[in-house]
Amino acid sequence: MSTVPIVTARQLGLRVRPRLRRRELGLLVLVSVVLLAGRASLASTLAGHLALGDLRLLGVYLVALFGVHLAFVLAGRRMDQVLLPTVALLGGISLLVMERLPQDLVVQRYAGQTFGLAPLQLGWLLVALMLMGGLGIVVRSDNWLRLYKYTWAAAAIALLLAVFVFGRDVNGAQLDLCVGPVCGQPSELVKVILVVFLAGYLADNRELLAGASTDVGPFRLPPLPYLVPMGIMLGIALGVVSFQHDLGSALLYYLVFLFLLYIATARVSYVVLGLALFLAGSAVLYELYPVVRLRVDVWLNPWADPQGAGFQTLRALYALGSGGILGTGLGAGLPTVGSAPAIPVIESDFVFSAIAEELGLVGALAVLTCYVVIAERGLRIAATAQDDFRALLAAGLTLVVVVQAAIIVGGNIKLVPLTGITLPFVSYGGSSLVANALVVGLLLALSDRGVEPPPPPSARRRAFRWARAGQP
Amino acid sequence: MNPPVACNRGSGGSGRVVRPGRRVSGPGDLVAPRIGRSVLHATVAIGLVYVLLAATLTYWQVVRADALTVDPGNPMVLAAQQSVLPGRILDARGTVLAKSVRLADGSVLREYLTDPSLGPLLGYRSSRFGTAGIESAEDGVLTGLTGQSESDLLLRKLRFELYQPQDVILGIDMRLQRDVERLMGNRRGAVVAMDPSTGRILALVSTPGFDPNSIANPATAAGAFQRLTSDPASPLLDRATQGLYVPGSVFKLVTSIAGLGSGTITAETTYPDQPAEEMTGFLVDGYRVVDGHHPFTGNLALDYTQALEVSCNIYFAHVGLAVGGPAMVEWAARLGFGAALPFALPTAASQVTSGGGPLGGFKDRVELANAAYGQAEVLVTPLQMALVASTIADGGVLMQPQLVIGTRDSDGTMHSILPVSWRTVIDPATASTIANAMEQAVSGVWGIPFAGLGKVPGVPTAGKTGTAQLGGSGEPHSWFVGFAPVQGAKIAVAVLLERAGSGATEAAPLASQVMADYLALPPVPAP
Numbered sequence: 001m002s003t004v005p006i007v008t009a010r011q012l013g014l015r016v017r018p019r020l021r022r023r024e025l026g027l028l029v030l031v032s033v034v035l036l037a038g039r040a041s042l043a044s045t046l047a048g049h050l051a052l053g054d055l056r057l058l059g060v061y062l063v064a065l066f067g068v069h070l071a072f073v074l075a076g077r078r079m080d081q082v083l084l085p086t087v088a089l090l091g092g093i094s095l096l097v098m099e100r101l102p103q104d105l106v107v108q109r110y111a112g113q114t115f116g117l118a119p120l121q122l123g124w125l126l127v128a129l130m131l132m133g134g135l136g137i138v139v140r141s142d143n144w145l146r147l148y149k150y151t152w153a154a155a156a157i158a159l160l161l162a163v164f165v166f167g168r169d170v171n172g173a174q175l176d177l178c179v180g181p182v183c184g185q186p187s188e189l190v191k192v193i194l195v196v197f198l199a200g201y202l203a204d205n206r207e208l209l210a211g212a213s214t215d216v217g218p219f220r221l222p223p224l225p226y227l228v229p230m231g232i233m234l235g236i237a238l239g240v241v242s243f244q245h246d247l248g249s250a251l252l253y254y255l256v257f258l259f260l261l262y263i264a265t266a267r268v269s270y271v272v273l274g275l276a277l278f279l280a281g282s283a284v285l286y287e288l289y290p291v292v293r294l295r296v297d298v299w300l301n302p303w304a305d306p307q308g309a310g311f312q313t314l315r316a317l318y319a320l321g322s323g324g325i326l327g328t329g330l331g332a333g334l335p336t337v338g339s340a341p342a343i344p345v346i347e348s349d350f351v352f353s354a355i356a357e358e359l360g361l362v363g364a365l366a367v368l369t370c371y372v373v374i375a376e377r378g379l380r381i382a383a384t385a386q387d388d389f390r391a392l393l394a395a396g397l398t399l400v401v402v403v404q405a406a407i408i409v410g411g412n413i414k415l416v417p418l419t420g421i422t423l424p425f426v427s428y429g430g431s432s433l434v435a436n437a438l439v440v441g442l443l444l445a446l447s448d449r450g451v452e453p454p455p456p457p458s459a460r461r462r463a464f465r466w467a468r469a470g471q472p
Numbered sequence: 473m474n475p476p477v478a479c480n481r482g483s484g485g486s487g488r489v490v491r492p493g494r495r496v497s498g499p500g501d502l503v504a505p506r507i508g509r510s511v512l513h514a515t516v517a518i519g520l521v522y523v524l525l526a527a528t529l530t531y532w533q534v535v536r537a538d539a540l541t542v543d544p545g546n547p548m549v550l551a552a553q554q555s556v557l558p559g560r561i562l563d564a565r566g567t568v569l570a571k572s573v574r575l576a577d578g579s580v581l582r583e584y585l586t587d588p589s590l591g592p593l594l595g596y597r598s599s600r601f602g603t604a605g606i607e608s609a610e611d612g613v614l615t616g617l618t619g620q621s622e623s624d625l626l627l628r629k630l631r632f633e634l635y636q637p638q639d640v641i642l643g644i645d646m647r648l649q650r651d652v653e654r655l656m657g658n659r660r661g662a663v664v665a666m667d668p669s670t671g672r673i674l675a676l677v678s679t680p681g682f683d684p685n686s687i688a689n690p691a692t693a694a695g696a697f698q699r700l701t702s703d704p705a706s707p708l709l710d711r712a713t714q715g716l717y718v719p720g721s722v723f724k725l726v727t728s729i730a731g732l733g734s735g736t737i738t739a740e741t742t743y744p745d746q747p748a749e750e751m752t753g754f755l756v757d758g759y760r761v762v763d764g765h766h767p768f769t770g771n772l773a774l775d776y777t778q779a780l781e782v783s784c785n786i787y788f789a790h791v792g793l794a795v796g797g798p799a800m801v802e803w804a805a806r807l808g809f810g811a812a813l814p815f816a817l818p819t820a821a822s823q824v825t826s827g828g829g830p831l832g833g834f835k836d837r838v839e840l841a842n843a844a845y846g847q848a849e850v851l852v853t854p855l856q857m858a859l860v861a862s863t864i865a866d867g868g869v870l871m872q873p874q875l876v877i878g879t880r881d882s883d884g885t886m887h888s889i890l891p892v893s894w895r896t897v898i899d900p901a902t903a904s905t906i907a908n909a910m911e912q913a914v915s916g917v918w919g920i921p922f923a924g925l926g927k928v929p930g931v932p933t934a935g936k937t938g939t940a941q942l943g944g945s946g947e948p949h950s951w952f953v954g955f956a957p958v959q960g961a962k963i964a965v966a967v968l969l970e971r972a973g974s975g976a977t978e979a980a981p982l983a984s985q986v987m988a989d990y991l992a993l994p995p996v997p998a999p
Contacts, residue, residue: 210505263514266505306545314545320532321540322548322617342547361533365526372522379515383508391507395514406521415528 019076021069027085028069032062035092038330042100045331057122061095064126068133075137080381080447084132086373087440090425091125091433093367097354098122098347098428100331105347106428117347117428124430128437135441141452142445146389149200153233156193159186160240167244187241187249188422188435191404192442194237194253195260195396201230202264203389210265230257245291248421251407254278256399263395264388299417315343316350316412319357327360347428349420352412367426368409374440375402381447387454394446397439542612544602549617558582558614559637561594561606563646564672564877564996570594570607570684582607582688585646588681589653592710593644593817596687601697605710606875609816610640613879639880643672645996651989652677655982661950661969662711664858665986668955668964670891671862671871674990676855678711713819716851717968720940721783721975722951723846725860726824728780728906730803731791733898739905742773743790754786759838761789769918780909780936781919785845792844797831800824800840806897807870808859814894815855816875822856825849846938858966861953864906865934865961868898910934911958923952926980928988932958935983937975947971952979956987963990 035058043054065088072079095118103116115123145152163177163186176183202209205226212223234257241249258274261267285292294309302310302317319342322333333354343350356364378398385391401424408427411418422432445451532540542549557580561570570584582597584590595605603611612618616637652663656679665675680703686696700708709715731737745754747770753760763785769778779787792800804810804824813819826849829835834843842848855873863870872892879887898906913919914927914935926935935954942948950972955964965983972978 259514259517263507263510266510266513303545314543315547317532318540318543318546318548320529321537321543321546323533324537325534356529356533361530364529364533368522368526368529372519375515375518375522379511379518383511388507391511395511399514399518402518402522406518406525409525410528413525413528413532415525 017076018074019078021073021081024069024072024081024084027082028065028088031085031089031092032065034089035062035096038093038096039099042096042330045329046100057099057118058092058095061092061122061125064129068129068136071133071137077137077448079136079444080377082373082377083440083444083447086370086377087132087425090367090370091128093355094351094426094428095122095125096330097351097358097426100358101341101347101354105341121428124433127430128425128433131434131437132441132444135438136444139442139445139451142390142393142454143452145196145393146200146203146454149197152193153197156190156197157233157236157240159190159193160237162186163244164240184434185429185431187244187246188431189438190237191249191252191256191400192397192435192438194233195256195400196393197233198230198257198260199389199392199396201233202260202392203387206264206388209261210267242285245289246420247285247292247295248404248407248411248419251419252400252404252421255403255407256396259399259403260392260396263382264392295417295419299414302414312344312350313414313418316353317414319343319353320413323357323360323364325361327356327358327363330358333357345420348422349408349418349427350412351427352409352423355426356412368405371402371405371424374398377447378402378443381443385446386449386451389454390446390451394443397443397446401436401439538612538618541617549611549615556615556637558597558607558611559616559639559880559882561610561614562639562641562880563644563649564642564674565645565647567646569642569644569646570597579690581690582684584684584688586683586685587650587653588683588707589649589677589679591682591684591707592678592712593676593681594684596684598687598693599690600693601687604708605817606640606642609818610876613638613640636882638882640876641878641880641886642875643667643670643674643877644676644875645674645990645993647993648675648986648990649677651675652986653679653681655985659969659972660705660711661967661972662715662854663968663982663986664712664854664966665990666858666862666873666964668862668865668871668961671874671894672877672891673873673875674963675986676710676712676875678709678715680705680707682707710817711968711970712854713813713815713817715853715968716820716822717854717949717951717970718940718942719846719850719852719857720938720949720951721785721846722857722860722936722938722953722966723850723852724780724783724788724844725864725906725910725936725953726804726807726809727788727791727795727800727844728776728909729807729860729863729898729902730795730800732776732902732905733803734795734799736795736799737776737791739776739909741791742775743787744773746773746784746786746790747771749786754789754841756789756793756841757837759841761786761841776905777909777912778918780906781912781916781922783913783922783937788845789841792840793837795844797825797829797834797840799832800834800843801832803897806895807863808856808894809852813855813859814872819855820853822852823849847941854966854968857951857953857968858964861934861955861964861966863897864903864910865955865964866903867900868903869896870894907934907955907958910936910954913937914954922976923954923980925976926952926954926984928956928984928991931956931988931991933984933987934958934961935980937980939974939976942971947973950978951975952983954983954987956991963987 039055039058040050043050068084098121099118101117103118106117106120108115108120167177177186208223208226234253237253238250258271261270286296298309298313302313304310306314322328343353346354355367375398379395382391382395382398385394404421405424407419408421408423410416422429424432424436540546557572557574560568562568569590570582573581573583575581584594593605595603595607597603597607614637648665652675656663656677660679663675663677664673666673682700686692750763753762769782774782774784774787801824809822809824811821824843825833825839827833829839831840834840839848843850859870859873872894874889874891876889878889911932911934914923914933923935923937926937927933933954933956935952938951940949940951950969952967952975953965955961965986967979967983969978
């Protein structure tokens with residue numbers, strides 16, 4: 001092995017032996033039963049009876065799901081068997097909610113045909129499944145990630161800046177970037193790239209960051225010089241998304257950074273310092289941006305302006321109240337005012353409120369449990385990884401999903417100020433689904449103990465030479 | 473394919489050189505901690521975050537669910553009010569006090585009995601002016617948004633009957649309510665009648681009242697609302713629960729409970745200086761407490777029963793001072809003073825002092841002495857005084873005042889709300905001592921001129937009058953609180969007539985009539 005290709009020919013060769021994945025199959029059957037029951041309940045609530053056509057979208061989704069499972073079996077890898085069913089359940093719930101919401105919330109035309117909310121979400125779910133399956137099967141090495149961390153960092157910043165220049169406004173935040181007919185939110189992709197960069201940088205420097213310190217007068221501070229490259233990268237990312245009013249992404253990036261810094265160094269002082277900086281930064285943003293001030297004020301007392309600023313938050317709370325313990329039942333809650341749902345952006349930022357109303361506390365806790373399961377599986381992959389980079393990468397990838405879910409759920413239930421960000425695998429939207437599928441796909445690949453071992457230190461230099469030469 | 477390399481975590485930094493001049497300190501061969509451990513810490517942190525999320529969610533969906541569901545800003549409330557026919561409001565005997573009818577144009581009209589005493593009690597339900605009274609307090613139940621158990625709710629969901637309006641059943645006996653209203657005539661005031669053993673409110677009258685139909689009917693609503701809000705007699709105010717009045721001598725019952733309950737006095741306690749002080753006044757820190765119009769008791773030092781019978785201010789001033797400020801406030805609080813009462817309708821908090829002073833809130837001994845016989849800063853609601861009478865009548869046990877005694881589903885299933893004992897204030901013997909003194913006040917030789925008109929003919933009656941001096945010119949408030957029969961009381965009443973004159977001549981006969989009429993009514997069959 002003198003070169004570091006992404007995939008070796010041998011690994012792609014057909015001499016793989018199929019390996020049954022019984023646990024995954026069992027869980028997928030369970031998930032299918034739950035989702036079919038949910039769809040039947042929805043149909044009987046909406047129409048009073050169940051027609052076969054109602055199962056069309058869910059059927060396509062389930063077929064794709066088992067297709068991915070079959071591909072994993074044929075590929076014969078020893079990957080985690082819980083992640084796919086967990087994500088599949090979240091995606092399936094998403095599909096049910098999108099089928100339940102008014103279809104005209106999102107309408108797009110492709111090839112002369114008009115698609116509503118649910119078919120569009122199904123399309124993105126299929127893309128996400130394919131991406132997850134593809135990454136899980138194909139990725140046999142992580143060198144392409146670990147060796148080019150600065151390249152990835154540059155790409156991430158370029159993406160953010162492109163939004164800055166060419167972007168489109170969504171709900172008061174500059175988020176969308178369009179290439180031809182396809183629009184996306186690069187901040188979702190950037191979170192993945194940021195994790196790759198941080199994992200690479202921290203893996204290389206963790207001994208120093210963990211052990212050394214800078215003395216400033218009588219104070220022993222962390223080794224500041226070694227934090228600078230990471231700080232610059234993070235600063236640019238935070239600066240750009242904050243400037244675009246994408247506060248949810250800014251919060252996510254920062255929290256994941258703090259988590260990874262702690263995991264790499266085990267130094268509590270970083271966390272304390274980081275949280276102090278966070279509070280200082282929040283205070284600055286509170287002063288600078290009226291939108292931040294508004295969010296915090298609404299969080300403290302949404303009843304102060306029930307028809308204005310507090311409207312969204314209050315409507316979400318009412319949904320929680322009417323859901324109660326067992327929920328109203330799929331299709332039986334969510335009053336509409338006129339023809340619009342009572343909660344604005346219910347298909348995206350507030351999708352959790354919709355679930356909490358119709359499936360009740362029980363259903364909402366089930367959704368939260370899915371994220372806890374993802375956290376447990378992902379962090380287990382991190383804890384048993386073969387080297388530091390893989391450990392940090394797996395932990396970071398897991399954290400972007402579960403921290404993001406916690407941020408938006410916390411915002412929905414008025415535990416923290418609301419910052420607009422999607423609920424991974426559940427909110428409507430292609431960018432979010434694709435980015436999170438990327439995360440889970442990589443996690444699946446990393447979970448295989450047969451992934452190509454990390455290169456020895458000398459290979460790193462050779463790899464750089466190879467990169468410069470542009471050929472193996 | 474190479475076998476997996478066991479990575480030597482934590483030794484990779486050995487090659488690094490710490491640059492001099494940067495003052496970076498630390499061991500030369502830096503060893504990073506094991507990553508698995510800090511991953512475990514991160515896992516625990518994430519777990520805790522999710523536990524916090526789950527706890528918050530539970531708070532909203534369980535603890536606050538009903539409050540959110542009936543929040544006036546909730547679109548569901550508006551939707552329900554427009555789409556469902558709210559349930560009826562019935563009295564204890566099934567008389568329909570309020571019902572809903574759907575008009576030809578699809579809108580909902582609420583119809584009430586036209587008795588004006590129902591206005592302050594039931595309130596109104598208006599598309600323009602919202603809800604008030606019982607209509608507001610029980611809105612969730614009437615429209616079917618709340619008030620169902622989880623199991624009922626689940627059954628409804630299976631039957632696609634999500635929001636089923638329920639009937640609300642009040643403990644009110646409309647026969648008595650009408651009777652009281654007739655007896656009040658056009659006098660301003662309030663009457664609260666309750667069953668001491670259950671706490672159920674039998675009549676709740678505030679005069680002047682208003683016909684709730686006038687606001688519920690869109691055709692007359694605007695004019696009626698304008699007229700009612702500008703009426704100087706404030707008919708929209710429920711005097712029984714929210715009117716705060718100087719109690720005068722009826723407050724001596726509270727002082728009795730504090731004095732006897734705390735053991736500060738017994739039924740035999742006398743104050744040797746009291747007969748002399750009848751002539752000169754009782755000097756408290758330079759202020760003279762005097763008795764106004766006391767039957768001549770000569771040189772007799774009155775004991776507790778005699779003092780209550782003649783309503784001796786000086787005796788109760790002594791008792792109040794002996795009990796002390798903090799204990800007075802505490803004993804009153806046990807009766808419900810100092811906070812809104814646990815009641816279906818909003819209530820004003822009764823007080824023994826405005827607070828802020830050094831003696832448990834009383835600013836000095838003068839205030840305390842005057843408060844002990846119901847003057848100074850003492851302010852009470854008629855409902856609060858009915859609770860005091862009820863506690864004495866029920867052997868010292870204070871029942872929660874209960875207006876709603878049940879709800880009924882549209883399929884006829886009745887959900888009774890059981891009486892709730894709030895707290896035991898005094899022991900039965902103490903209650904009996906006070907009841908005995910109250911009976912003397914109505915039937916004793918000295919008492920008859922005071923409260924004799926409060927006697928229910930042929931029934932042993934306990935009572936206490938009050939004539940609350942308001943300062944300045946004008947008539948005092950006329951009070952009577954009492955119950956009958958003395959043993960096994962069926963009804964306790966508090967009667968307040970605003971600026972009507974003495975308790976003996978105004979409130980007492982009215983109370984006597986109310987109690988007599990109630991005792992003569994055929995009993996209400998169990999619902």
